[in-house]
Amino acid sequence: MADLRDEDVIAVQRGPKAGVARGTYRAFGETLRGLKTTLARVAEKPLTIQYPEEKTPVFPRFRGRHKLHKFEDSGLEKCVGCSLCAAACPADCIRVVAAENDPEDRVSAGERYAAVYEINMSRCIFCGYCEVACPFDAITMGHDYELSDLNRSDLIFTKEMLLAEPLERTPLRTEDE
């Protein structure tokens, strides 16, 4: 170990010692000031939400679990399997495999449809770029955020899961909330 030389030592500069009055204020006054905040809350009702029985409402533009859409009139899927969402996805969590429509038994309106449409929810960062990229408004971000599961592979959502109406579990924030 190298020698500690004088120039290596820096002496701490201390102020003068506190007097009696200042010492007393420190011991009681400051404590009381802190207690003021605590005691002020005693009268309040608790803010705890009894999750999962109760839920925090979300904003309308909250980005939760994705939804795939169908045309209301024809029942055909809006998605044509163009893969633009997969291209836009920064987390690389969307997989699309397209196929050709059978004119007799259409799945989507165009020539092609998504035979496989999968979103890996454990990778998704809910940025909403897929929604922005979609030329047919076929995919939107829903409000559902309760996506945890016991198994990673169960977090890969298939087309059927995304097309199905999610359980309305998440309340939406009202105007004045």
Next chain:
Amino acid sequence: MPRPTEKTITFTIDGREVEAIEGAMLVDAARGGDIEIPVFCYEPKLGAPVGACRMCLVEIEGIPKLQTACSTPVRDGMVVNTGTERVKGAQQSVVEFLLVNHPLDCPVCDKGGECPLQDISFGWGRGNSRFIEPKRHFVKPLALSPLIAIDRERCILCYRGVRFSQEIAEDHQLVLLERGASTFVATFDGHPYVAPFSGNIVELCPVGALTSRAYRFRARPWDIEGSGSICSLCPAQCNVTFTVRDERVLRVLSRDHDGVDDGWLCDKGRFAYQATHSDERLTTPLVRDGEQLRPATWERALAVAAGISRHAGSAAALIGGETSNEEALLLSRLMRDGLDSYDIDSRSGGVLPLELLRSLANPALQATVPDLEFANTVLLLDADPVDDAPILDLRIRKGARRREMQVLVASGRPTALDARAAEAVRHAPGSGANIACALDAALSGDTQRSATLARDGGADPEAVVRLANLLREAGEDIVIVWGERLTDGPSGAAAAQALLRIADQLGLASRDGAGLLELSRGTNGRGLREVGALPNSAPGFGEPQREGRGWNEIATAAAAGQVTALWLLGSDPARDASNGEPWAKALASAGLVIAHASTLSPELGAHANVVFPAEAGAEREGTVTSPDGRIQRLRPAIGHGGQVMPTAAVIAAIADAVGFEPGFSTGSKATEAVAEAVGFYAGLTSDEIGGRGIRWQERDAASALPAGTAGETAAPPAAAASPNGSLRLGTYRSIWASPEVEISPALKFLSRSATVEISPEDAERIGIGNGQRVELGSNGSQLEAVAQLRSDVPEGSIFIESGLTSVGLSATEGELVEVTAK
């Protein structure tokens, strides 16, 4: 013809002084200044520019109107502006016009993401359109052929596809029909556009109008990876990029290499990748269990194959054309050093003396593929490139069309290039040797001998003399393209000697742009010979330890019980040879038959004891050598499907089981072993070969090739049999006769059944019509086929297609067969 000399000039583009080659089009010259001029119709590979799309308008000082940069050659001192308001306005207007009728259905279009129209609209367009009227509509999509879908709404009428059909493939099928806004691309009478090179128009199309039906909606550019390799389906060895998604090959694109393929692919190379993922492909080892071949574990299959150690001294190996240099060297080492067996062959036509093989491999005599384009004259000797190495057909057409190259043909079967030929000599099938000798005699002025030989070969003696005269006056650079079948049979040596003498008389060795080019039967025919997969040659054309039997002797020896084990490495002799019958016997009498195959032919199914699943093209690793000596690398694009194992690993495992240590099996170590074994490949590494390959003739080690002599003059070839009521049998193998075509869903419509081409005169004499079933008979063996009348087949000859499972005649090329109506 000497290559054009290039003169450099200087011109100004956007205020920058740029050097360019004089006469280059502005679009290409601008690239030297790092300036991109947008184009749709311009494609230098298609020949002279047409200026159809007007996208490349630029301002040239001194010329009042805007000029198309694709069709304006650059001149010294030219001042060009590509960024002025006037040019920008013109570009924006052109994009707006092109999009007037374009449906903008990018989300469903297969071109989306790799579409020049998207890129150029984004880069040079105005971003919006003022066109609110309804667009033109067509029914879509239509099948232009079973391989190509056409969406006429998306077409921007750039002429690329039409120009390819008219000026490159010269099949003259695609045309533009109707006028104005109603114009569309189609065949004139609406028949499907089926041609050997049709797939190229998909790659040429700058929009999504022409798309591949096999790739339809399979993937987007961001879903896929490209993996460069070599197509191993024919000797042309075109450079390709496999498009891979999720460990599956989805598409094959050309990887433009001027020295090999000039940027084109044939449809077999482009679509036969489907065989890789076909359900009909073998992916597990099979072992014989009584009458049946049953799937077995690798352990069991290797144990059965290791039984070859009991056949040491009497085993034989037939090495198929697709085998890589490494696999061939490994197997021949095992056979020679481990199993004391010297019967190894890769040439199905017969054995050529080692001296002649060396002489033919002489680097000075070797023509390169680009020479086919720049030569003064190309002579096809018993070769038809469209079937033997399709892409070279396009190269010869290019030379003939753009440089007025003279094409001469001497062949048994009519070739696709006959119409282009200044002189086309027909000879009797299997008598190519006679014509080579006759041509040699005619060149040396011995017309008497020439006439005799020509007549013996069933050719017109005067035509041979005309051919010789044309060759003599042909200019300096002459390339002789000869098919491997020329040196088949007992007269092979005579044919090879005649070839060497012709080359000598024409002085081919002294000129860079002249020489010989052999089209071998197998993909790697040349490489297999060079690594010593021959009965009479060690690797590098060295003296063998001991000479073994050749291909056809192996059949006889196996039938006689002298050869007891047959190792068929990617070869199926009963299928590959037109005379399948002797092979069926040989396979039946052999005690052990080991095969590597991706499909089972009936003969293999009946006689093989163990069948190892063969690797598909995209799974392979190793090196192959092209007909002009370019060593190229096969690189794996995908992992092995099913239980398939690398062929080299299988051979190494069997070597291990029989107690032989070859010292290498797969990877770059194997390539190094090849470089060590073959003198003139010395020092070659995978890195040196790289992505573009390297011709060994251009390396210093080429001097290690043992010098050859012409050897003793071989006996003149025998006269062709006189038809005398019967017909002379000729064989050919079209590019579609292969197992890959049979099991690729997209190409199935092209797979061949046994057909026999017959002249209308003979057909009338025998009393058969086009499409009628006929029976061919020879020495008690029979074959059924469908007659196809072809007017340019010479009278007295018929041609049957080989390479089909159902062919089993005992006659060889040139022998007589009886044809009767069924």
